[in-house]
Amino acid sequence: MNQQTNPKAVTEKRMFRRETTVSVNIEADSSIVWALLTHASDIPRWNSTVVSLTGEIREGGAIELKSTLDEKRVFKLKVKEFVPEKRLVWGDGMGSRVYSLDKKSNGVLFSMSEKIGGPLFPLFAKMIPSFDRSFEQFAADLKKEAETIQGSKK
Amino acid sequence: MTTDKLTPEFETFQGELKSFILRMTASVQDAEDIVQETYIKAHAKLNTFRGESSLKTWVFSIASNLARDLLRSKKRWPETVTDICREESLGNPQFFQEALQIRQTSPQGNFEIKEHIALCFTCVSKSLPLEQQLALLLKEVYGFSMKEIASILNQTEAMVKYYLHTSRSRMIEVFDQRCSLINKQGICHQCTELNGIFNPKQKAQEELVKIEMAKDAENKSKEELFDLRMKILQELDPFESGAAELQLHHLEHNRQVMEKYLGE
Numbered sequence: 001m002n003q004q005t006n007p008k009a010v011t012e013k014r015m016f017r018r019e020t021t022v023s024v025n026i027e028a029d030s031s032i033v034w035a036l037l038t039h040a041s042d043i044p045r046w047n048s049t050v051v052s053l054t055g056e057i058r059e060g061g062a063i064e065l066k067s068t069l070d071e072k073r074v075f076k077l078k079v080k081e082f083v084p085e086k087r088l089v090w091g092d093g094m095g096s097r098v099y100s101l102d103k104k105s106n107g108v109l110f111s112m113s114e115k116i117g118g119p120l121f122p123l124f125a126k127m128i129p130s131f132d133r134s135f136e137q138f139a140a141d142l143k144k145e146a147e148t149i150q151g152s153k154k
Numbered sequence: 155m156t157t158d159k160l161t162p163e164f165e166t167f168q169g170e171l172k173s174f175i176l177r178m179t180a181s182v183q184d185a186e187d188i189v190q191e192t193y194i195k196a197h198a199k200l201n202t203f204r205g206e207s208s209l210k211t212w213v214f215s216i217a218s219n220l221a222r223d224l225l226r227s228k229k230r231w232p233e234t235v236t237d238i239c240r241e242e243s244l245g246n247p248q249f250f251q252e253a254l255q256i257r258q259t260s261p262q263g264n265f266e267i268k269e270h271i272a273l274c275f276t277c278v279s280k281s282l283p284l285e286q287q288l289a290l291l292l293k294e295v296y297g298f299s300m301k302e303i304a305s306i307l308n309q310t311e312a313m314v315k316y317y318l319h320t321s322r323s324r325m326i327e328v329f330d331q332r333c334s335l336i337n338k339q340g341i342c343h344q345c346t347e348l349n350g351i352f353n354p355k356q357k358a359q360e361e362l363v364k365i366e367m368a369k370d371a372e373n374k375s376k377e378e379l380f381d382l383r384m385k386i387l388q389e390l391d392p393f394e395s396g397a398a399e400l401q402l403h404h405l406e407h408n409r410q411v412m413e414k415y416l417g418e
Contacts, residue, residue: 029312035320039283042320045327149319150312 007139017117028150262399265352289317
């Protein structure tokens with residue numbers, strides 16, 4: 001897994017699944033990173049990969065997400081796991097997005113991965129765009145915003 | 155701290171406390187009730203005050219908790235609150251009759267644009283999540299430090315930073331999009347519109363040059379304009395100003411409209 005300052009996504013492709021992962025060190029308190037990831041209405045402000053996000057990010061919560069990957073499509077997702085300042089998982093029948101925070105001495109290691117797949121995956125795999133650039137941008141936006149807040153004196 | 159010292163010290167910041175709760179609740183009645191309840195609680199719990207913070211910080215913490223208890227179950231207002239309330243007021247001649255009556259007869263019935271700017275902020279800031287609104291007011295209007303706000307809200311300083319950064323960013327964005335005083339493309343002109351109704355002989359432009367935020371709008375950054383907006387609130391006591399009765403009447407109207415709009 002990459003643990004870099006400048007996030008670089010990695011995609012692993014298999015016949016029946018595809019998994020994209022990105023990691024980045026963030027020099028900010030884990031509570032700030034967690035707050036940024038879980039305050040749904042605020043996410044489009046700092047995250048340039050999200051067009052809109054409605055609903056509540058909490059255990060069992062339902063959210064509707066529009067991403068720059070496909071602005072015409074609304075993803076209806078369920079929050080499957082919600083462990084404060086550690087792990088957040090949301091997804092649908094196609095796959096799951098996992099966010100994890102690992103506290104470090106100077107901040108937190110943020111990781112995000114998404115696995116999609118299933119028996120019919122080979123039929124539509126080519127229609128699904130690459131997540132790499134979007135993941136890198138997401139991680140870079142999160143790092144920038146969290147470190148700005150951490151350093152704020154205002 | 156003894157009980158005989160509590161009262162005179164409480165009185166030194168009672169006005170600030172009352173305006174803070176008014177700006178949280180948008181209700182004179184709630185502000186008065188919470189200030190009274192805060193005093194009673196402070197009196198009853200005075201033996202638990204260890205002096206780890208100032209008495210003012212400790213009292214604001216009690217008041218903030220009471221405000222949170224009251225507001226937690228209530229819906230937040232939409233950012234378009236002033237548009238919605240304007241539409242309602244146009245269909246409510248009684249509102250304008252009462253307002254004009256206050257304008258003509260009350261010693262606190264003046265209409266001043268900067269007072270309306272403060273009222274507008276009170277309404278729009280109720281669109282922020284509760285904790286963010288609390289943190290923003292405590293820092294930007296009432297001058298508490300990060301550490302003091304963390305103590306008042308029982309949060310870490312990191313979370314207070316998050317609340318402040320997010321709420322400031324949001325409010326800067328909302329006012330930049332809406333307020334025609336700072337952005338020519340802004341869609342809201344209510345303060346100058348109302349000035350024309352309540353002060354028909356006054357030229358709005360002449361009034362606006364007296365307001366630093368409006369006068370310097372083209373030369374200042376969005377951040378600086380927000381700081382100037384906060385300065386207006388810092389300098390205004392919504393209960394004591396020369397426009398207090400008129401503005402409180404307007405605020406009460408907006409609160410009632412919002413309760414109806416939100417089905418509360």
